[in-house]
Amino acid sequence: MGSASGIPRPPEDAAPTLRLRVLLRFEPAEVERAFGAHYLSFYHRYAQGALLLGLVLVLGDFLVDWIAYPAVAVNALRLQVAVPILLAGLAYTFAPQARRHWQPVLAGFIVAVSLCLFWILLRIDAAGGEGLNSWVGILNFTFLEFYCFIVLGLQFRWALMAGLAILAAFCATLWWHPGHSPAEVAYWSYHVVTLFLLAVGVGWWREFIVRKDYAAQWALERARLAAEQLALVKSEFLATISHEIRTPLNGVLGMNELLLGSGLSREQREWAGAVQASGRHLLALIDDVLDVSKIEAGKLQLEQAEFDLRREIGEAQAMFVQPALAKGLDLQAQVKWQMPECQLVGDPLRLRQIVANLIGNAIKFTEQGHVSVQAWVAPAQMAGRAQVDIVVQDSGIGIPADAQERIFERFAQADGSTTRRFGGSGLGLAICRDLARAMGGDIAVRSQPGAGARFTVQLELPLAGTVPARAAAQGPEQGAASVATTAAAGAVAAPVPRLQGTVLLVEDHAVNRAVAAGMLRKLGLAWREAHDGAQAIEQVRQHDFDAVLMDCQMPVVDGYAASRAIRSLADGRGAGLPIIALTANAGADDAARCRASGMDGFIAKPYGIDTLAAALAPWLQVLPQAQPEAPAVPADGHAAIDARAVETLLYLDEHGGTGLLREVVTGFLDAAAQGLAAMEQALADGRLAQAARIAHGLKSSAAHAGALEMAEGMRSVERHALADDAHGVRQGLVRMHDTRRRTAAALHAVLEAHP
Structure with a gap:
């Protein structure tokens, strides 16, 4: 040959x-x-x-x-x-x-x-x-x-x-x-x-x-x-390792998610939340290693589909609302069109991956201040294409000039202490640059130590059809609190649905079987279990099911063969039966193999109850239910705080936020006391620009914590400082001390009501 x-x-x-x-x-x-x-x-x-x-x-x-x-x-x-x-x-x-x-x-x-x-x-x-x-x-x-x-x-x-x-x-x-x-x-x-x-x-x-x-x-x-043989061996090894890690990790995260949904004390919830965060971090690391392997082997396949840029950036931003809230950061996103707004053609998943990675890095390396995402879309030189520039900017620690190219190398970071201080594998930015170049673009960075970093993604993408005009993204005067409130309100308004039907659960791993069963129970479904493909075929012959959850790697008969056998049953009962794959092999090739064997859906392990519900909902009857209410804030007339923002924090706190409310409130009150003292010193020294910067930071922190009155007061102080109005700043600070005392009392009352 x-x-x-x-x-x-x-x-x-x-x-x-x-x-x-x-x-x-x-x-x-x-x-x-x-x-x-x-x-x-x-x-x-x-x-x-x-x-x-x-x-x-x-x-x-x-x-x-x-x-x-x-x-x-x-x-x-x-x-x-x-x-x-x-x-x-x-x-x-x-x-x-x-x-x-x-x-x-x-x-x-x-x-x-x-x-x-x-x-x-x-x-x-x-x-x-x-x-x-x-x-x-x-x-x-x-x-x-x-x-x-x-x-x-x-x-x-x-x-x-x-x-x-x-x-x-x-x-x-x-x-x-x-x-x-x-x-x-x-x-x-x-x-x-x-x-x-x-x-x-x-x-x-x-x-x-x-x-x-x-x-x-x-x-x-x-x-x-x-080299091909080594690459094949490496790919097979990584696929095996990924499968072997994802399978028990599905049990860990799935059981932990069920645990978080039970009646835990605050301390227990913090412990379980730490487990969930660590598991998700491990899963992200596995995905990064697999991406690097695909890129090195030249097997990375990019999708060409129509997508809405505003939606993709919004979804990437929504992933980091909670981490930004926890650190008191102002997280904003904005998309500006310099042409009629329309859909673009490209790989939305990979684009969202790039933006999410850059936002995650910005939040990781920023202790206070802001993280912003801005996108500009303009006509490209070639007709029918658009020039897309996405800028992720932060006010974090910055990057030395001699390290700005090195950070795009695999397993490299700005210096050796970065991993010890902030964690990470050093793969994220390398993957981002590889993905951007695979799309025909690139990523550049501008930064100075202590002055934050600015990452720019430049892409040229084909245009698709037009989409309805949307409201403009948030302007610079809108703080991250409103972003977080919107995201959390959406989460409250979209609870896990109640479904009706009987599901065949085919899973050979006992722990994963228990996890899936617990999730099916919470969704209101009835189910039967099979431990391998042969049992699944027999169960379908003997019973009626509304859907099948099919593990792929099983003894006796695997999920692929079982799906083909169910589809070809003589009485035709398996021809239209929805079969959804459950697999720890999470690649595009694996999804294609599932479709080729007759499966209708694909769920990569580990998965959560939301993912399972979304996969089953198209095939089952969704039962109507009342919208759940957000946790109530004590209605004691505290005008100093914003009830909606506090409700958001309470919701996130009760759904895996690991003590988020207490962390944000105590952090804000400490920062407010220190900030007011620092502004008074800056005013005494005649450094009004410094006072304006401190006021801007406290304005964002106050918005996160729901301290509405204090956020408005800090906005006024910032405006006077920028106008070189020392008298206005002095009067504002006097009012801010009183506002801080009333705000602290109101927030402490909330903490006491939710120990």
């Missing part, structure tokens, strides 16, 4: 060795045979071109001699003999068997043409012209030898045999010529033998170079095959 480079696939134990001798040869013999087959195929077209060149030269030589010696009738032999021989040789090269045997045949043809030309030159001598017995003959001999050794493309051993035959014929003609003395014969023989040896040397060197090149390509092919 050949390779893409044209070199036959080498055996693993074959290493070509070229022996230097007159007739060059590879060892072992199998390499020599492979070289012969490669040579025959590769130089076949060259031989055809050489025969065409020979026809042109013979016809040209005939015209010259016919003009010089019109009376010499033997010139016509070129047309009558030499040209037909060359035409026959050319025609032969198009025969099917010619690719295997053309070298000895063409060697015979060139000898026949040589004898014909020598006979013509000899007859020209007899007619009194300059033929074989002159430098014209030597010139013809030289051309024939070099044509044989080089132009025709014969392998050296065939060229040598043909060249010796041509030399012998020429020398025999010299000896046979009656008008030559022994001295003349020796003179001409010396020249032709010298020219023959020169042609032999050039031909030998040509084949030596060809063989050395072949040996290098052979070695390169072996290295490529070895």
